[in-house]
Amino acid sequence: MTMLRIFIVVLVCSLFNGHEALKCMTCQGSTSFEECDVNGQIRECMPNQNSCETVVRRMQKERQLIFKQCKEQSACNMNQLQNTRLSGRSKQCNSDQTSSFCTCCCDTDICNIAAATCHSAIVQPLPGNNCPSQPKNIPHGEITCYNGNKPGSVCQYKCSDVNYFVYPFGQETNVCRNNGTWEHETPCCGRNCPPYLVYDFGCVFHVSIPGGRERIVSIFKGFFEVDIVAEDSVKVSLVFFGDTPIESSVIKFNEYETSKVRFIELVRERAVEKPKGSVNLGAAIKFALDNLMTPEAGVRNERVQKAISIFTDHAADDDAIAAANEVRKRGYTVFLYYMGKAVSNADREQFNQIANGEDYVFFYDEAAGNFGVESGQFLKDNFCTQPCDHVVHEHDST
The missing domain is CATH 2.10.60.10 (CD59)
Incomplete structure:
Protein backbone atom coordinates (compact mmCIF):
# COMPACT_ATOMS: atom_id res chain seq x y z
CA MET A 1 0.00 0.00 0.00
CA ALA A 121 -11.98 41.00 -22.03
CA ILE A 122 -11.84 37.51 -23.49
CA VAL A 123 -15.15 35.75 -22.92
CA GLN A 124 -14.86 31.98 -23.11
CA PRO A 125 -17.93 30.14 -24.37
CA LEU A 126 -20.03 28.33 -21.81
CA PRO A 127 -21.41 24.84 -22.46
CA GLY A 128 -24.74 25.11 -24.24
CA ASN A 129 -26.44 26.10 -27.48
CA ASN A 130 -25.59 29.02 -29.74
CA CYS A 131 -28.02 31.94 -29.82
CA PRO A 132 -29.57 33.28 -33.04
CA SER A 133 -27.07 35.52 -34.82
CA GLN A 134 -27.35 39.23 -34.10
CA PRO A 135 -27.77 41.59 -37.09
CA LYS A 136 -24.60 43.25 -38.34
CA ASN A 137 -25.92 46.63 -37.25
CA ILE A 138 -29.06 48.51 -36.23
CA PRO A 139 -30.40 51.61 -38.01
CA HIS A 140 -28.49 54.67 -36.75
CA GLY A 141 -26.22 52.48 -34.62
CA GLU A 142 -23.85 49.55 -34.42
CA ILE A 143 -23.50 46.18 -32.66
CA THR A 144 -20.27 44.71 -31.31
CA CYS A 145 -20.36 41.10 -30.11
CA TYR A 146 -17.51 39.46 -28.22
CA ASN A 147 -17.51 35.77 -29.17
CA GLY A 148 -20.30 36.01 -31.74
CA ASN A 149 -23.46 34.14 -30.85
CA LYS A 150 -21.85 31.53 -28.59
CA PRO A 151 -23.05 30.97 -25.02
CA GLY A 152 -21.54 33.57 -22.72
CA SER A 153 -20.99 36.08 -25.53
CA VAL A 154 -21.72 39.71 -24.71
CA CYS A 155 -23.08 42.08 -27.38
CA GLN A 156 -22.87 45.84 -26.96
CA TYR A 157 -25.20 48.30 -28.74
CA LYS A 158 -24.20 51.87 -29.50
CA CYS A 159 -26.05 54.64 -31.34
CA SER A 160 -23.84 56.57 -33.73
CA ASP A 161 -26.22 59.30 -34.95
CA VAL A 162 -27.02 62.53 -33.11
CA ASN A 163 -30.16 62.55 -30.91
CA TYR A 164 -30.44 58.74 -30.89
CA PHE A 165 -30.27 56.53 -27.78
CA VAL A 166 -30.49 52.80 -27.11
CA TYR A 167 -34.09 51.82 -26.34
CA PRO A 168 -35.34 50.22 -24.13
CA PHE A 169 -33.21 52.07 -21.61
CA GLY A 170 -30.61 49.97 -19.80
CA GLN A 171 -30.32 47.39 -22.59
CA GLU A 172 -27.00 48.57 -24.02
CA THR A 173 -25.62 45.04 -23.55
CA ASN A 174 -27.02 41.59 -24.24
CA VAL A 175 -25.81 38.17 -23.11
CA CYS A 176 -26.19 34.84 -24.93
CA ARG A 177 -27.47 32.42 -22.30
CA ASN A 178 -26.42 28.79 -22.35
CA ASN A 179 -29.95 27.71 -23.28
CA GLY A 180 -29.49 29.32 -26.70
CA THR A 181 -31.51 32.51 -26.06
CA TRP A 182 -30.45 36.13 -25.69
CA GLU A 183 -31.16 37.89 -22.41
CA HIS A 184 -33.50 40.30 -24.26
CA GLU A 185 -34.55 41.25 -27.78
CA THR A 186 -32.28 43.40 -29.91
CA PRO A 187 -32.98 47.05 -28.99
CA CYS A 188 -33.19 49.97 -31.38
CA CYS A 189 -31.65 53.40 -31.63
CA GLY A 190 -34.62 55.62 -30.87
CA ARG A 191 -35.30 59.30 -30.30
CA ASN A 192 -37.44 61.36 -27.96
CA CYS A 193 -41.06 61.49 -29.10
CA PRO A 194 -42.04 64.29 -29.20
CA PRO A 195 -40.40 66.15 -30.86
CA TYR A 196 -39.58 63.27 -33.23
CA LEU A 197 -42.95 61.83 -34.26
CA VAL A 198 -42.62 59.88 -37.51
CA TYR A 199 -46.02 60.43 -39.10
CA ASP A 200 -47.54 61.61 -42.38
CA PHE A 201 -50.59 63.79 -41.70
CA GLY A 202 -52.98 64.59 -44.55
CA CYS A 203 -55.17 67.49 -43.35
CA VAL A 204 -58.56 68.66 -44.67
CA PHE A 205 -59.86 72.10 -43.62
CA HIS A 206 -63.27 73.79 -43.62
CA VAL A 207 -63.21 77.20 -41.95
CA SER A 208 -66.16 79.59 -42.19
CA ILE A 209 -65.53 81.64 -39.06
CA PRO A 210 -63.98 85.15 -39.19
CA GLY A 211 -60.21 85.11 -38.89
CA GLY A 212 -60.04 81.46 -39.88
CA ARG A 213 -56.78 81.82 -41.81
CA GLU A 214 -54.84 83.17 -38.84
CA ARG A 215 -56.40 80.61 -36.54
CA ILE A 216 -55.08 77.87 -38.82
CA VAL A 217 -51.65 79.50 -38.91
CA SER A 218 -51.70 79.65 -35.11
CA ILE A 219 -52.60 75.95 -34.90
CA PHE A 220 -49.69 74.93 -37.10
CA LYS A 221 -47.25 77.20 -35.28
CA GLY A 222 -48.23 75.56 -32.02
CA PHE A 223 -47.86 72.12 -33.57
CA PHE A 224 -44.42 72.96 -34.96
CA GLU A 225 -43.24 74.14 -31.54
CA VAL A 226 -43.76 70.60 -30.23
CA ASP A 227 -42.86 68.41 -33.21
CA ILE A 228 -39.95 68.59 -35.63
CA VAL A 229 -40.87 68.65 -39.31
CA ALA A 230 -38.29 66.68 -41.28
CA GLU A 231 -37.81 63.79 -43.69
CA ASP A 232 -37.22 61.56 -40.67
CA SER A 233 -40.00 63.05 -38.52
CA VAL A 234 -43.42 64.67 -39.07
CA LYS A 235 -44.62 65.69 -42.54
CA VAL A 236 -47.87 67.48 -43.36
CA SER A 237 -50.05 68.03 -46.43
CA LEU A 238 -53.44 69.75 -46.65
CA VAL A 239 -56.45 70.83 -48.73
CA PHE A 240 -59.34 73.22 -48.03
CA PHE A 241 -62.90 72.29 -48.99
CA GLY A 242 -66.48 73.46 -49.14
CA ASP A 243 -68.99 71.69 -51.36
CA THR A 244 -65.95 70.36 -53.26
CA PRO A 245 -62.23 70.10 -52.50
CA ILE A 246 -60.46 73.32 -53.56
CA GLU A 247 -57.52 72.12 -55.67
CA SER A 248 -55.80 75.51 -55.70
CA SER A 249 -55.40 75.24 -51.90
CA VAL A 250 -53.46 71.96 -51.96
CA ILE A 251 -50.09 71.82 -50.17
CA LYS A 252 -48.26 68.55 -50.82
CA PHE A 253 -45.76 66.79 -48.57
CA ASN A 254 -42.93 67.42 -51.03
CA GLU A 255 -43.76 71.05 -51.80
CA TYR A 256 -42.04 72.93 -48.98
CA GLU A 257 -38.90 70.79 -48.37
CA THR A 258 -39.78 70.38 -44.66
CA SER A 259 -39.32 74.13 -44.06
CA LYS A 260 -41.75 75.28 -41.38
CA VAL A 261 -41.43 78.90 -42.53
CA ARG A 262 -42.25 78.00 -46.14
CA PHE A 263 -45.18 75.85 -45.02
CA ILE A 264 -46.71 78.73 -43.03
CA GLU A 265 -46.22 81.02 -46.04
CA LEU A 266 -48.11 78.54 -48.23
CA VAL A 267 -50.93 78.27 -45.69
CA ARG A 268 -51.35 82.05 -45.70
CA GLU A 269 -51.28 82.13 -49.50
CA ARG A 270 -53.72 79.29 -50.14
CA ALA A 271 -56.08 79.21 -47.17
CA VAL A 272 -59.72 79.60 -48.17
CA GLU A 273 -61.99 81.30 -45.65
CA LYS A 274 -65.80 80.97 -45.84
CA PRO A 275 -65.93 78.47 -48.73
CA LYS A 276 -69.21 78.36 -50.63
CA GLY A 277 -71.80 75.62 -50.58
CA SER A 278 -72.28 72.58 -48.40
CA VAL A 279 -69.74 70.99 -46.07
CA ASN A 280 -68.97 67.85 -48.06
CA LEU A 281 -66.37 66.37 -45.76
CA GLY A 282 -66.67 62.88 -47.26
CA ALA A 283 -65.65 64.20 -50.68
CA ALA A 284 -62.70 66.02 -49.12
CA ILE A 285 -61.52 62.87 -47.34
CA LYS A 286 -61.67 60.89 -50.59
CA PHE A 287 -59.76 63.67 -52.38
CA ALA A 288 -57.06 63.58 -49.69
CA LEU A 289 -56.67 59.81 -50.06
CA ASP A 290 -56.40 60.01 -53.85
CA ASN A 291 -54.30 63.16 -54.17
CA LEU A 292 -52.38 63.84 -50.91
CA MET A 293 -51.60 60.38 -49.57
CA THR A 294 -49.68 59.29 -52.66
CA PRO A 295 -46.00 58.82 -53.47
CA GLU A 296 -46.27 61.54 -56.12
CA ALA A 297 -47.33 64.00 -53.40
CA GLY A 298 -44.42 62.92 -51.17
CA VAL A 299 -46.05 60.43 -48.81
CA ARG A 300 -43.54 57.94 -47.41
CA ASN A 301 -43.62 54.14 -47.54
CA GLU A 302 -45.62 51.73 -45.41
CA ARG A 303 -43.25 51.82 -42.42
CA VAL A 304 -44.29 55.42 -41.70
CA GLN A 305 -47.62 55.73 -39.89
CA LYS A 306 -50.29 57.89 -41.50
CA ALA A 307 -53.40 59.80 -40.54
CA ILE A 308 -56.14 62.01 -41.97
CA SER A 309 -56.67 65.02 -39.69
CA ILE A 310 -59.97 66.88 -40.15
CA PHE A 311 -60.33 70.51 -39.09
CA THR A 312 -63.88 71.82 -39.37
CA ASP A 313 -66.32 74.23 -37.78
CA HIS A 314 -69.42 72.46 -39.10
CA ALA A 315 -70.85 68.96 -39.19
CA ALA A 316 -70.61 67.03 -42.47
CA ASP A 317 -73.43 67.30 -45.01
CA ASP A 318 -72.44 64.15 -46.95
CA ASP A 319 -71.53 60.60 -45.94
CA ALA A 320 -68.20 61.36 -44.26
CA ILE A 321 -68.45 58.25 -42.08
CA ALA A 322 -68.20 55.93 -45.12
CA ALA A 323 -65.22 57.91 -46.42
CA ALA A 324 -63.53 57.72 -43.01
CA ASN A 325 -64.06 53.95 -42.94
CA GLU A 326 -62.13 53.74 -46.22
CA VAL A 327 -59.29 55.59 -44.53
CA ARG A 328 -59.22 53.04 -41.71
CA LYS A 329 -59.26 50.15 -44.21
CA ARG A 330 -55.89 51.44 -45.41
CA GLY A 331 -54.57 51.26 -41.86
CA TYR A 332 -54.62 55.04 -41.35
CA THR A 333 -55.92 56.89 -38.29
CA VAL A 334 -58.64 59.57 -38.43
CA PHE A 335 -58.51 62.59 -36.11
CA LEU A 336 -61.18 65.33 -35.98
CA TYR A 337 -60.59 68.83 -34.61
CA TYR A 338 -63.77 70.88 -34.17
CA MET A 339 -63.24 74.63 -34.49
CA GLY A 340 -66.84 75.85 -34.05
CA LYS A 341 -68.41 77.25 -30.92
CA ALA A 342 -71.39 75.11 -29.98
CA VAL A 343 -71.85 71.45 -30.86
CA SER A 344 -75.06 69.43 -30.65
CA ASN A 345 -75.24 65.87 -29.36
CA ALA A 346 -76.05 64.67 -32.87
CA ASP A 347 -72.99 66.42 -34.32
CA ARG A 348 -70.81 65.10 -31.53
CA GLU A 349 -71.96 61.54 -32.28
CA GLN A 350 -71.22 62.09 -35.98
CA PHE A 351 -67.72 63.32 -35.15
CA ASN A 352 -67.07 60.26 -32.97
CA GLN A 353 -68.04 57.96 -35.84
CA ILE A 354 -65.95 59.85 -38.40
CA ALA A 355 -62.88 59.82 -36.17
CA ASN A 356 -61.44 56.64 -34.67
CA GLY A 357 -63.63 57.18 -31.65
CA GLU A 358 -64.41 59.76 -28.98
CA ASP A 359 -60.77 59.96 -27.84
CA TYR A 360 -59.75 61.08 -31.33
CA VAL A 361 -62.06 64.14 -31.37
CA PHE A 362 -60.76 67.46 -29.98
CA PHE A 363 -62.44 70.81 -29.46
CA TYR A 364 -60.93 74.25 -29.93
CA ASP A 365 -60.36 76.20 -26.72
CA GLU A 366 -61.18 79.86 -27.34
CA ALA A 367 -59.46 81.01 -24.14
CA ALA A 368 -56.26 79.09 -24.78
CA GLY A 369 -56.26 79.78 -28.50
CA ASN A 370 -55.57 76.13 -29.36
CA PHE A 371 -56.89 72.59 -28.92
CA GLY A 372 -55.57 72.36 -25.39
CA VAL A 373 -52.91 70.18 -23.86
CA GLU A 374 -55.06 67.06 -24.18
CA SER A 375 -54.46 66.90 -27.94
CA GLY A 376 -50.67 66.88 -27.66
CA GLN A 377 -50.80 64.62 -24.61
CA PHE A 378 -52.99 62.14 -26.49
CA LEU A 379 -50.48 61.92 -29.32
CA LYS A 380 -47.65 61.42 -26.84
CA ASP A 381 -49.49 58.76 -24.81
CA ASN A 382 -50.72 56.80 -27.81
CA PHE A 383 -48.05 57.22 -30.47
CA CYS A 384 -44.84 57.90 -28.55
CA THR A 385 -44.75 54.87 -26.25
CA GLN A 386 -42.43 52.96 -28.60
CA PRO A 387 -39.47 55.08 -29.80
CA CYS A 388 -38.47 52.18 -32.07
CA ASP A 389 -41.57 52.94 -34.17
CA HIS A 390 -40.31 56.46 -34.82
CA VAL A 391 -37.02 55.56 -36.47
CA VAL A 392 -36.84 56.14 -40.21
CA HIS A 393 -34.41 53.95 -42.10
CA GLU A 394 -32.52 55.35 -45.05
CA HIS A 395 -34.96 53.74 -47.48
CA ASP A 396 -38.14 54.82 -45.69
CA SER A 397 -38.48 58.25 -47.27
CA THR A 398 -39.22 56.72 -50.64
Missing part, protein backbone atom coordinates in the same frame (compact mmCIF):
# COMPACT_ATOMS: atom_id res chain seq x y z
CA THR A 2 2.90 2.31 0.81
CA MET A 3 4.42 1.85 -2.64
CA LEU A 4 1.02 2.46 -4.25
CA ARG A 5 0.62 5.78 -2.39
CA ILE A 6 4.10 6.87 -3.44
CA PHE A 7 3.29 6.01 -7.05
CA ILE A 8 0.06 8.06 -6.99
CA VAL A 9 1.81 11.08 -5.45
CA VAL A 10 4.59 10.92 -8.04
CA LEU A 11 2.04 10.59 -10.85
CA VAL A 12 0.00 13.58 -9.64
CA CYS A 13 3.09 15.72 -9.17
CA SER A 14 4.33 14.87 -12.64
CA LEU A 15 0.96 15.84 -14.13
CA PHE A 16 0.94 19.17 -12.26
CA ASN A 17 4.53 19.92 -13.22
CA GLY A 18 3.69 19.21 -16.88
CA HIS A 19 0.95 21.88 -16.81
CA GLU A 20 2.13 25.46 -17.30
CA ALA A 21 0.17 27.39 -14.66
CA LEU A 22 -1.70 30.60 -15.55
CA LYS A 23 -0.27 33.70 -13.90
CA CYS A 24 -2.60 36.43 -12.63
CA MET A 25 -2.24 39.74 -10.85
CA THR A 26 -3.77 39.41 -7.37
CA CYS A 27 -4.82 41.97 -4.78
CA GLN A 28 -7.59 42.34 -2.22
CA GLY A 29 -9.51 45.55 -1.59
CA SER A 30 -7.22 48.09 -3.28
CA THR A 31 -8.72 51.53 -3.77
CA SER A 32 -7.41 51.93 -7.33
CA PHE A 33 -5.99 49.86 -10.18
CA GLU A 34 -2.63 51.57 -9.70
CA GLU A 35 -2.51 50.66 -6.01
CA CYS A 36 -3.47 47.07 -6.82
CA ASP A 37 -0.74 46.65 -9.42
CA VAL A 38 1.94 48.29 -7.24
CA ASN A 39 1.14 46.49 -3.97
CA GLY A 40 -0.37 43.29 -5.37
CA GLN A 41 1.39 40.10 -6.38
CA ILE A 42 1.60 38.04 -9.52
CA ARG A 43 0.71 34.47 -8.56
CA GLU A 44 0.61 31.13 -10.30
CA CYS A 45 -2.90 29.76 -10.33
CA MET A 46 -3.99 26.27 -9.34
CA PRO A 47 -4.42 23.82 -12.26
CA ASN A 48 -8.22 24.20 -12.23
CA GLN A 49 -7.99 28.01 -12.17
CA ASN A 50 -7.69 29.02 -15.81
CA SER A 51 -9.09 32.56 -15.63
CA CYS A 52 -7.87 35.83 -14.15
CA GLU A 53 -10.75 37.66 -12.49
CA THR A 54 -11.04 41.36 -11.74
CA VAL A 55 -13.86 42.63 -9.53
CA VAL A 56 -14.61 46.34 -9.23
CA ARG A 57 -16.97 47.17 -6.40
CA ARG A 58 -18.20 50.75 -6.04
CA MET A 59 -20.08 51.69 -2.88
CA GLN A 60 -20.18 55.43 -3.50
CA LYS A 61 -19.59 57.55 -6.58
CA GLU A 62 -16.05 58.39 -5.48
CA ARG A 63 -15.12 55.20 -3.58
CA GLN A 64 -14.34 51.82 -5.09
CA LEU A 65 -12.51 48.61 -4.15
CA ILE A 66 -10.51 46.45 -6.56
CA PHE A 67 -10.10 42.67 -6.21
CA LYS A 68 -7.92 40.56 -8.56
CA GLN A 69 -7.45 36.82 -8.28
CA CYS A 70 -7.18 33.44 -10.00
CA LYS A 71 -10.56 31.88 -10.74
CA GLU A 72 -12.02 28.72 -12.20
CA GLN A 73 -13.11 29.64 -15.73
CA SER A 74 -16.81 28.73 -15.64
CA ALA A 75 -17.22 30.40 -12.24
CA CYS A 76 -15.61 33.59 -13.52
CA ASN A 77 -17.76 33.60 -16.63
CA MET A 78 -20.91 33.12 -14.59
CA ASN A 79 -19.90 36.05 -12.38
CA GLN A 80 -19.30 38.18 -15.46
CA LEU A 81 -22.75 37.30 -16.78
CA GLN A 82 -24.21 39.03 -13.71
CA ASN A 83 -22.86 42.39 -14.96
CA THR A 84 -25.94 42.95 -17.11
CA ARG A 85 -28.51 41.78 -14.58
CA LEU A 86 -31.12 44.42 -13.75
CA SER A 87 -30.33 46.36 -10.59
CA GLY A 88 -32.01 49.59 -9.60
CA ARG A 89 -32.64 51.75 -12.65
CA SER A 90 -30.03 50.03 -14.83
CA LYS A 91 -27.60 47.09 -14.42
CA GLN A 92 -25.51 45.50 -11.68
CA CYS A 93 -22.37 46.76 -13.46
CA ASN A 94 -23.11 50.43 -14.21
CA SER A 95 -21.82 53.97 -14.31
CA ASP A 96 -25.08 55.78 -13.51
CA GLN A 97 -25.72 54.68 -9.92
CA THR A 98 -23.94 55.17 -6.60
CA SER A 99 -23.26 51.43 -6.24
CA SER A 100 -21.95 48.97 -8.81
CA PHE A 101 -20.43 45.47 -8.97
CA CYS A 102 -18.48 44.53 -12.10
CA THR A 103 -16.63 41.30 -12.87
CA CYS A 104 -14.18 40.87 -15.75
CA CYS A 105 -12.52 37.64 -16.94
CA CYS A 106 -9.53 36.89 -19.17
CA ASP A 107 -7.37 33.82 -19.73
CA THR A 108 -3.80 34.77 -20.65
CA ASP A 109 -0.85 35.42 -18.36
CA ILE A 110 -1.20 38.64 -16.34
CA CYS A 111 -4.11 39.72 -18.55
CA ASN A 112 -5.82 41.41 -15.59
CA ILE A 113 -3.11 43.96 -14.96
CA ALA A 114 -4.07 47.68 -15.12
CA ALA A 115 -7.69 48.82 -15.59
CA ALA A 116 -10.34 46.28 -16.52
CA THR A 117 -12.59 46.63 -19.55
CA CYS A 118 -15.19 43.93 -19.13
CA HIS A 119 -16.59 43.96 -22.64
CA SER A 120 -13.18 43.80 -24.29
